[in-house]
Amino acid sequence: MIQLQQTSDPAPGTYLDRAAAKRAHQLAQIPAEWRLASIPSVSSAPSALAYIRSHGLLTTEELHITETCDAAVLLHKLARGDLSSLTVVRAFAKRAAMAHQLTTCCTEILFDEAFAEAQRLDDVLARTGKTVGPLHGLPVSIKDCLDIKGKDSTVGWVGLVGKPAARDSNTAQVLRKLGAVFYVKTNVPQSMMMSDSYNHVWGQCVGALNRNLISGGSSGGESTLISARGSILGVGTDIGGSIRIPAALTGLYGLSPTLSRHTYERGGPRQHIVRPVAGPLAGTLSGIETYMKAFQEGEPWKVDSQVAPIPWRSECCVIPSTKRLRIGYIIDDGVVKTQPPVERAVQETIAALKAAGHEMIEWDASSHARAYDLWEKAILSDGGLACKKLCDMSGEPLIEGMLVGKPENLLTTAQTHELLADKYEYETEYLRRWQEADMDALIMPVVPWVGYKPWTWVKSSQCQPCVASELPCGGYPQRVVWANKTSPTSVAATTKPKRRKPDTRNVTGRTPAARPAVVAVIADRTAGTHVGPVHEEKQSTTGPDHYSLIKRLSSFCRHIEALAGSSGARRQLSEATMTRLVSRINDLVQARMGTAPMQATVSGTAGPLDYIAALMDLSEALETANPVAFVGIAAFAFFEVCEGAFGEWQRHLYGARSLLDLHCRTTGELEVLARDVTGLSEMVSHLLWFDVMGAIIRGTTGLIFEDWHRETLNAGGFFDIVGCPASTFHVFTNVAVGGVDADPIGSCLMVMDSLLQLEGCDTDVARTADAYRCAAAIAVLARLEDAETRLPPPGMETAMTKAVDRLCHVMEMMPVSSRYYLHLAVAVFLAGMRVTRREQCDIVRRYWQNCRAAEFPRYPDAEMRCEAHWRAIGLL
Structure with a gap:
C-alpha cells in the first residue's frame, strides 16, 4: 500500500473550525432527549450494541x-398496517442517534425529513389501502457518497462541506x-480509499461490537x-472491497453486485478503468435478497443507461435439491497469510458443501497478485491530483494510510x-479458466484477518480478482465466536519468505478474539442477481406424527442434511462432524426406542463412551452457529434430562439460546426462521x-x-409435544422466574384455580392435563x-394434600402404553417429593420401574432424590 506521510496540522481557523462547525450542526439535528448525557469510555462500554440494549x-x-x-x-x-412507518422510522432514528454518539458512524442526519416522509407514506396507505412500493415505509441508511438532494456528500473532505x-x-x-425512507447518511474514510473509516470532518468510526476495533472501509459507517441495529438495511459502494470488508469485520451479509445490475454514477477520477458499484449490507441473507x-x-x-434492463428472476434463486454444483475454493492466495479463524471458516464451508x-x-x-497490481495501478492513475485539489480547498492534510497516487503514478x-488492454x-483469461473448469461459484476469504484496531492498514489481494474481472461477490458470515478458541498469534510471515511485505503487518495487527469470520462467494456475471440469495429446495423432513420426542429426533437425524433455508439455516456442520453426530444421535435414539441395540463399547457397557463422544461432537457443532444444531441440542438436552445430568443440560440450553440470538431476537423473526427450518418450532418448544x-x-x-420465546408456543401443539397444557406451563413459568415470591396471594389463587379445573379422567389427554x-x-x-419446617403456608396444607x-390417582389410572405416559416424569417427581403415605411412594416407584422396563430411563437422579427424602421422613 502506498502511504503519504501526514503533514503537520495548519493553524486553527481553517479546516479544523469548519469541521467542528459541521459536527456541531450534525449534533443539533439529534433531538435533545436522544443525546447521551456523557459518552462512556471504551473500557467501561466496549460494546456499543450491549450498551444501547441496556441503557x-x-x-x-x-x-x-x-x-x-x-x-x-x-x-x-x-x-398490513400492524406498524406505522413513522413508528418504525422513529425507532431506528433514535437507535441510530445512540449508535452514532458511541461510534461516529453517521454523517448527515435526516430525521425531520424522514419523519415527514414516513407520515406521508402512512397517509397513502390509510387512504388507498396500498403501498407505494416493495420497500414501503422502511428506513434505509445510505453511504455518504450517494447524493441526497439538499444534503452534503463530503466523502470525508472538509472542502466539500x-x-x-x-x-x-x-x-x-x-x-x-x-x-x-432515508434517515441517515453514513461515515466513510477520506476519499473512500482506505480499509478504515476515518476523516477530518467526522473523525474515527469504530465497530459496534467492539469499540476498540475498526468496522472497515470504505462503507464502515454502514457496517457499524x-x-x-440502528439500521436494518443499508446501501454501500464497492470498488475494491468497500462493501465486503466492512461486512466481513462486523459479521454482516454484503453484496457487491454485477456492475450492470445496480446504479452508481458517482465515480472518482479515472474510475472508468475499474468501475465502482453500489450494493446492500444487511444482517440476514433474506435482507440482501429483499x-x-x-x-x-x-x-x-x-x-x-449503464444498467442492463433485466428483471429479477426468482426462479434462478432456487437450486433443485438434486443439482450438484461444482464450486472452487481458495484458502490462501499466496500473497497475505490467511489467519487461522478465517481459514477455519473457509474449511467448514467447504466441508458443509461437500x-x-x-x-x-x-x-x-x-x-x-497480478489482479491487485492492475487494480492498484488504475486507482493511482491520476497521480493523486484529485486528492491534492480537495486538500487545497480547505488546507486539510491527507490521512495516513490512504491509497492515493503520487506524481510518478500518473498515466x-x-x-x-x-x-485497459491489460x-x-x-x-x-480469468473467465476462460472459469469456463474450462465448468465452475458454478468460487469461495474464498473476504480478507485474511478478522479484527484490526484503528490506524492499522493491510494490503490484501483477495477482493481484487472479482473487481478486475467484473464478477459479483457476496460476503457470507460464518458466525463463529473465537473468544474461547483463540487462534495462535505466533504465525509468522517469514514462514513464507517469498510473500510480500504486507504479510508481516497482517499478523502483528490482527485481533481475532470474539470476531466473526466471513467467506466470500463469487459467481459469474450472469449470476450476479443471485449470488448470495440462493437456496436449495427444501425436502419434507418430517411427517405430522407427534407420537414422541424421540421419534421426531430420529426423523430429524435421518433428514438433517435436507434442511435448508434462506434465513441462515443453509449452513451445515462439517462432513466429519455431521457423520459422527448423526450416527451417535441415531444410536442413542434407536436404543431408547428399543428398535436397535446400542453399540457396545470396548468395555462391553452399552453406550456411555458413545454418548460422551457425541457430546464432544455437539460442542464442535455449536461453534458453527447453525440452526440445524438445534437438533443435536434438543437430543442431548432430552437424554441428559433422562439421565439426570442437569449441569450439562443447562450448558446446552445456554448454547441453544446463543444460537437463537444469532438468527432472531423477536417472536416474528423466530416465526420467519421456523418457516425455513422445518420443525424448529417444535425443537424450541422442547428447549423451553x-x-x-x-x-x-x-x-x-x-x-x-x-x-x-414462550410467546411462540402454540397451545394445542405444545400439549402434543410435552404433554402439558400451555396454560399450566405458564404456572410453572411463574414459579421458575420467581413470580410466586413476588405475589404469593395471586399465586395461591392461581393454584386454587388450577385445582378447580381438574377434569374427569376419562381419556389419556384429560389424565395428563x-x-x-x-x-x-x-x-x-x-x-x-x-424454609425450616418445609410446610405450606397456613391454610394451604389441604391444597397440597x-x-x-x-x-397419584391419575398415575394409577394412566396405562403404561399411553403415548403421554413418558411425559409425566416431572409431575411424578414433584409428587414424589411431597408424598405423605407409603402407598403413594409405591405409585411413584412403579412409574420409575415402568420407565426402566421400557428402556426409557427418566430422571434417575430425581428418583434417588425421592428415595432419600422418603428415608428422611420415615416412609422407606
Missing part, C-alpha cells in the same frame, strides 16, 4: 422493532420510488450502524489505454420445556429463555413453604 433510552416497543433482523418481517408488518447535492443520486431515486429483488422492480435502467453433495475443487490463485492517455486480457422444568426440579429461579395441573399446584405451594392425592 434504557429505547422503549420496549422501540427495542422490539429495532432488534428485528430481517427487513422482510418489518415490511410485512408495514404493509456546505456544498449540498442538487439532485438525488440514481440509487436514491430508485429507492425513493420503492418507498424507502447495521451491526448496532433489497435486490425490490431494486430490480424499481427498473433502475430507466435512470441509468456434505450437501457438491463437488469442491481447489482454485489456482497464483494470478491474484498518460496511451498508458491508460495500455492498462485489464481486458486478464479478465478474458427443559428450561422451565430444570428450574423447577433444581428449585432455582431464573430462566435461560425469555418471555418472547390433570396430572400437570396438580404438579403446578405442588410447585407453587412448594415454593411458598417455610389434595394435589398429591389427585396426581
Whole structure:
C-alpha cells in the first residue's frame, strides 16, 4: 500500500473550525432527549450494541422493532398496517442517534425529513389501502457518497462541506420510488480509499461490537450502524472491497453486485478503468435478497443507461435439491497469510458443501497478485491530483494510510489505454479458466484477518480478482465466536519468505478474539442477481406424527442434511462432524426406542463412551452457529434430562439460546426462521420445556429463555409435544422466574384455580392435563413453604394434600402404553417429593420401574432424590 506521510496540522481557523462547525450542526439535528448525557469510555462500554440494549433510552416497543433482523418481517408488518412507518422510522432514528454518539458512524442526519416522509407514506396507505412500493415505509441508511438532494456528500473532505447535492443520486431515486425512507447518511474514510473509516470532518468510526476495533472501509459507517441495529438495511459502494470488508469485520451479509445490475454514477477520477458499484449490507441473507429483488422492480435502467434492463428472476434463486454444483475454493492466495479463524471458516464451508453433495475443487490463485497490481495501478492513475485539489480547498492534510497516487503514478492517455488492454486480457483469461473448469461459484476469504484496531492498514489481494474481472461477490458470515478458541498469534510471515511485505503487518495487527469470520462467494456475471440469495429446495423432513420426542429426533437425524433455508439455516456442520453426530444421535435414539441395540463399547457397557463422544461432537457443532444444531441440542438436552445430568443440560440450553440470538431476537423473526427450518418450532418448544422444568426440579429461579420465546408456543401443539397444557406451563413459568415470591396471594389463587379445573379422567389427554395441573399446584405451594419446617403456608396444607392425592390417582389410572405416559416424569417427581403415605411412594416407584422396563430411563437422579427424602421422613 502506498502511504503519504501526514503533514503537520495548519493553524486553527481553517479546516479544523469548519469541521467542528459541521459536527456541531450534525449534533443539533439529534433531538435533545436522544443525546447521551456523557459518552462512556471504551473500557467501561466496549460494546456499543450491549450498551444501547441496556441503557434504557429505547422503549420496549422501540427495542422490539429495532432488534428485528430481517427487513422482510418489518415490511410485512408495514404493509398490513400492524406498524406505522413513522413508528418504525422513529425507532431506528433514535437507535441510530445512540449508535452514532458511541461510534461516529453517521454523517448527515435526516430525521425531520424522514419523519415527514414516513407520515406521508402512512397517509397513502390509510387512504388507498396500498403501498407505494416493495420497500414501503422502511428506513434505509445510505453511504455518504450517494447524493441526497439538499444534503452534503463530503466523502470525508472538509472542502466539500456546505456544498449540498442538487439532485438525488440514481440509487436514491430508485429507492425513493420503492418507498424507502432515508434517515441517515453514513461515515466513510477520506476519499473512500482506505480499509478504515476515518476523516477530518467526522473523525474515527469504530465497530459496534467492539469499540476498540475498526468496522472497515470504505462503507464502515454502514457496517457499524447495521451491526448496532440502528439500521436494518443499508446501501454501500464497492470498488475494491468497500462493501465486503466492512461486512466481513462486523459479521454482516454484503453484496457487491454485477456492475450492470445496480446504479452508481458517482465515480472518482479515472474510475472508468475499474468501475465502482453500489450494493446492500444487511444482517440476514433474506435482507440482501429483499433489497435486490425490490431494486430490480424499481427498473433502475430507466435512470441509468449503464444498467442492463433485466428483471429479477426468482426462479434462478432456487437450486433443485438434486443439482450438484461444482464450486472452487481458495484458502490462501499466496500473497497475505490467511489467519487461522478465517481459514477455519473457509474449511467448514467447504466441508458443509461437500456434505450437501457438491463437488469442491481447489482454485489456482497464483494470478491474484497480478489482479491487485492492475487494480492498484488504475486507482493511482491520476497521480493523486484529485486528492491534492480537495486538500487545497480547505488546507486539510491527507490521512495516513490512504491509497492515493503520487506524481510518478500518473498515466498518460496511451498508458491508460495500455492498462485497459491489460485489464481486458486478464479478465478474458480469468473467465476462460472459469469456463474450462465448468465452475458454478468460487469461495474464498473476504480478507485474511478478522479484527484490526484503528490506524492499522493491510494490503490484501483477495477482493481484487472479482473487481478486475467484473464478477459479483457476496460476503457470507460464518458466525463463529473465537473468544474461547483463540487462534495462535505466533504465525509468522517469514514462514513464507517469498510473500510480500504486507504479510508481516497482517499478523502483528490482527485481533481475532470474539470476531466473526466471513467467506466470500463469487459467481459469474450472469449470476450476479443471485449470488448470495440462493437456496436449495427444501425436502419434507418430517411427517405430522407427534407420537414422541424421540421419534421426531430420529426423523430429524435421518433428514438433517435436507434442511435448508434462506434465513441462515443453509449452513451445515462439517462432513466429519455431521457423520459422527448423526450416527451417535441415531444410536442413542434407536436404543431408547428399543428398535436397535446400542453399540457396545470396548468395555462391553452399552453406550456411555458413545454418548460422551457425541457430546464432544455437539460442542464442535455449536461453534458453527447453525440452526440445524438445534437438533443435536434438543437430543442431548432430552437424554441428559433422562439421565439426570442437569449441569450439562443447562450448558446446552445456554448454547441453544446463543444460537437463537444469532438468527432472531423477536417472536416474528423466530416465526420467519421456523418457516425455513422445518420443525424448529417444535425443537424450541422442547428447549423451553427443559428450561422451565430444570428450574423447577433444581428449585432455582431464573430462566435461560425469555418471555418472547414462550410467546411462540402454540397451545394445542405444545400439549402434543410435552404433554402439558400451555396454560399450566405458564404456572410453572411463574414459579421458575420467581413470580410466586413476588405475589404469593395471586399465586395461591392461581393454584386454587388450577385445582378447580381438574377434569374427569376419562381419556389419556384429560389424565395428563390433570396430572400437570396438580404438579403446578405442588410447585407453587412448594415454593411458598417455610424454609425450616418445609410446610405450606397456613391454610394451604389441604391444597397440597389434595394435589398429591389427585396426581397419584391419575398415575394409577394412566396405562403404561399411553403415548403421554413418558411425559409425566416431572409431575411424578414433584409428587414424589411431597408424598405423605407409603402407598403413594409405591405409585411413584412403579412409574420409575415402568420407565426402566421400557428402556426409557427418566430422571434417575430425581428418583434417588425421592428415595432419600422418603428415608428422611420415615416412609422407606
